Amino acid sequence: MSDIRLEMVKKNFGATEVIKGIDLAIDPGEFVVLVGPSGCGKSTLLNLIAGLETITEGNIYIGGKRVNDTPPRDRNIAMVFQSYALYPTKTVRNNITFGMVSRGIPKADQDAAVAEISTLLQIERLLSRKPGQLSGGQRQRVAMGRALVRKPDVFLFDEPLSNLDAKLRIEMRTEIKKLHQRLGKTIVYVTHDQIEAMTLASRIAVMDNGHIRQFADPKTIYEDPVDLFVAGFMGSPPMNMMPGKIRTLGGQCVVSTGGPEDEPLDFLLPPALSERACGQEGRDVILGLRPEAIFAAGTELPGANRFIFERPISVVEPTGPDTMILFHHAGLDVVARVRPEDARPEGTLFMFEADMEKAKLFDAKTTLRI
Template identity: 75%
Template sequence: MAAGIRLEQVQKFFGANEVIRKIDLNIEPGEFVVLVGPSGCGKSTLLNLIAGLETLSSGHIHIGGAQVDDTPPRDRDIAMVFQSYALYPTKTVRHNITFGMQTRNIPKPDQEAAVDEFARLLQIDQLLERKPGQLSGGQRQRVAMGRALVRKPAVFLFDEPLSNLDAKLRIEMRTEIKKLHQRLGKTVVYVTHDQIEAMTLATRIAVMDDGSIRQFADPATIYENPADLFVAGFMGSPPMNMVPGRLVWDEGLFVVPEREHEGGLRFPIPAAAAARLGDDAGRKVVLGLRPETIFAAGTELPGPNRFVFEREVDVVEPTGPDTMIVFSVGGQDLIARVRPEDARAPGCSFRFEVDMDKAKIFDSETGLRL
């Protein structure tokens, strides 16, 4: 059975340093929740609090409806997979997987049945008599996952499990972890600093910064409707373009970028968004534009709120299926994602088209989306 997790005003101090700032979080049974954020934001500490590897300074943690504030890790019905594989080098794969079951005096037939089941599931059934030193990084991580899976816990906790793998293996293991979740239906809390991992794995993402959760939502909402400038800038590769400016009313609402020359660009705000912003002319804002919402003029289906402008190409970055074009607005670099056949060489003039229906407006002082 999968178990839900509920955090109530969870707080953690290391000395005088508050590293977790009274977090409330409700994770439903069977969810795959990813804690994502930059190094030092508190995501691993929060995971360790759920695991019982760190003690709470204040607040409460519930797993499966039971309060576990003072419950030792072994009694929380959890299993954890770490960044380091932490395998016993002198034991075979089989013995690494069964070691925890042996210490809990699980009958040998049950141990063998569990090993057979999960070794097949993880495609390591041919490796059971090898030792960790004879395995690749990806195989060792599968063994570490197998050791966690055989416990059949209600909750799995992953602490940056793929960070030691190369790029190709990371993608393969990411797919395997997602398949496992879909098949087993267990609750997963997964820590990473990699926003691509977060977007591809999670049913919901908790974006963390400085010990707090800035937004907790499904991947589409996080990407399309970020709550603030931090989330908008952290989630996405390449990141969202941020254009500081001010609102100007001139028979419609516009964002005029800072340091843009007189008579330069004015990004028109669609009528529905302008009505929501109200009479805010003169307000300092940040205009957020995802790279894929800026493309070569005339190459996409027509839309009602498109804005065409011309700029010189500064840098061209081919990535295979897309090409990134870097250009300048108000002295600031912006990135457009275009088709390779539409790209132009640096120094050439380029006609860009931007879908203003997908633009985001943020308050420059609070950072909150308006």
């Protein structure tokens, strides 16, 4: 396994700058996920690491070796694509061994490698079939087998599960994680699905507009986002973002939210946030509360720094283990996560409780976390 290091990497397509000076250090054996919306540059960055695109500026190192001018075949990497890229006329066995045949690997070594990889991926019974006879999940396993047989230092995955149905995506996600645990190889994985990112990664690089906004472990990304973009992108449903102003009421620091359509809510800030925000009367801020931080009043264990308020329910969305209740406030639909038995019909006045210890505060102008 190898480390990967990017130093001020830039990529232009004509006059368009797609990657805008990225520094990134990936440790040997890490599972790093590049996540972000479509067009943010994540697949381009992966292609630069693979050598499928040439960088405009900067340096890329794999295993301590500068690879800017090294062709893909000499970087000791293997790539798994979204489209599988299997040869339709060849059997599974021949798809897996194709690269070995072209490199002149002895037949006995090929057979041993196929036996090892097919057992690892549980595709032994598929070796004589052709891609057209396989399901989407089976084809993806074969594509992974073709990559694994090369015994590379680094694996690159480009949205490998996006063509699969929801159930199969979950199953394959688990298989990829198990595979990483068994092999311990360095993996760089591209997805737009933040659930995939949270469940697979040892660290996540959240990308936007050719930049990395935050690079950290999943827990930090979710609980301590550096700005509004990261806070809003990571999480399903996303974090509630309520515009407001810092106020002092009765000697206490609050964020006053609301608009001309509804009664204001003065969210009392907990001590840690209060220390950073107080003394800035009238400052425009965004108060962030994830849906699980807003629940039915009195249904959770008592805690300090809780804020209780009442609002009419506008929408009820059952999801099975939880129910999402939406209410309108500050010009937005705010989402609360409640237990199904605590839900009430639309139009009902509902008593909500917010755990302000989980609140985040962002500057309205810079969008950075306060």
